[in-house]
Amino acid sequence: MGLFVYRVVRRLVDRVLVAVGRVPNTEGLNLEGVGVEVRNGAVVVDDHSRTNVPSIYAAGDVTGKYMLASVAKVQGIVAAENAAGLNTRIDYELIPMVVFSDPEIASVGIVASKDDPRYIVTKMPNAINYRAIAYNKPYGWTKIVADRISRRIVGFHMIGPWASEIVNTASIAIRKGGLTLDELKEWVFSHPVFTELFIDAVELASGSNVYLPKR
Numbered sequence: 317m318g319l320f321v322y323r324v325v326r327r328l329v330d331r332v333l334v335a336v337g338r339v340p341n342t343e344g345l346n347l348e349g350v351g352v353e354v355r356n357g358a359v360v361v362d363d364h365s366r367t368n369v370p371s372i373y374a375a376g377d378v379t380g381k382y383m384l385a386s387v388a389k390v391q392g393i394v395a396a397e398n399a400a401g402l403n404t405r406i407d408y409e410l411i412p413m414v415v416f417s418d419p420e421i422a423s424v425g426i427v428a429s430k431d432d433p434r435y436i437v438t439k440m441p442n443a444i445n446y447r448a449i450a451y452n453k454p455y456g457w458t459k460i461v462a463d464r465i466s467r468r469i470v471g472f473h474m475i476g477p478w479a480s481e482i483v484n485t486a487s488i489a490i491r492k493g494g495l496t497l498d499e500l501k502e503w504v505f506s507h508p509v510f511t512e513l514f515i516d517a518v519e520l521a522s523g524s525n526v527y528l529p530k531r
């Protein structure tokens with residue numbers, strides 16, 4: 317498959333730059349000397365950004381967790397606050413993942429197939445969104461994953477305009493057990509906005525959608 321993709325790309329462009337993969341840079345810090353636990357080159361921390369040595373905290377790529385600036389920032393705040401005597405933690409349960417391509421790709425929470433009986437999984441075409449039409453970006457789709465029994469939203473996945481922004485709205489809805497599809501449907505969003513893609517996809521997951529023709 318990789319070779320196939322490579323051959324197709326070779327026909328379309330002259331050069332391909334593959335810049336993936338990062339590793340924690342812990343060399344030369346004498347971590348072993350001070351007794352800090354290092355696993356696979358990364359400093360082991362808990363969700364309070366504490367290492368195994370009480371006076372030493374770590375944040376960022378050096379912890380080898382998600383290696384994202386968004387995570388590094390919160391890890392750093394948490395490290396500083398705990399070092400100052402507070403008791404704060406980072407929630408690693410829900411980290412939005414984004415690819416800043418065109419179209420953008422964004423994902424948070426549980427990934428499930430539509431055949432999985434545990435979940436309601438719906439995929440909505442973004443072409444229904446008025447703002448997307450106005451901006452000539454009516455492409456891609458928005459997927460909602462909800463627990464079939466509780467009807468709580470547990471996953472959001474999107475390819476399309478402003479996916480990198482909308483994923484954060486979804487993240488708030490999913491956090492701490494998640495809101496139910498019926499609770500979410502009560503929210504009134506401003507109009508016309510790209511974020512309506514989220515609430516419209518929720519509507520579809522709950523069994524209706526005012527913009528999609530009935531089948």
Ligand SMILES: Cc1cc2nc3c(=O)[nH]c(=O)nc-3n(C[C@H](O)[C@H](O)[C@H](O)COP(=O)(O)OP(=O)(O)OC[C@H]3O[C@@H](n4cnc5c(N)ncnc54)[C@H](O)[C@@H]3O)c2cc1C
Nearest residue numbers: 335338341344345375376377378383384385386387388416
């Ligand atoms: C091409 C690329 C694109 C990315 N895009 C995104 C993105 O879109 N969104 C996102 O969330 N994340 C992105 N990331 C990841 C993000 O940049 C990192 O997760 C983030 O910068 C980690 O922060 P950090 O402070 O741990 O490390 P860094 O930002 O790497 O900072 C470490 C600093 O420590 C310095 N340093 C190293 N060794 C020593 C030493 N011995 N003594 C003193 N100083 C030292 C370095 O010079 C550097 O200034 C991207 C990364 C790359 C490479």
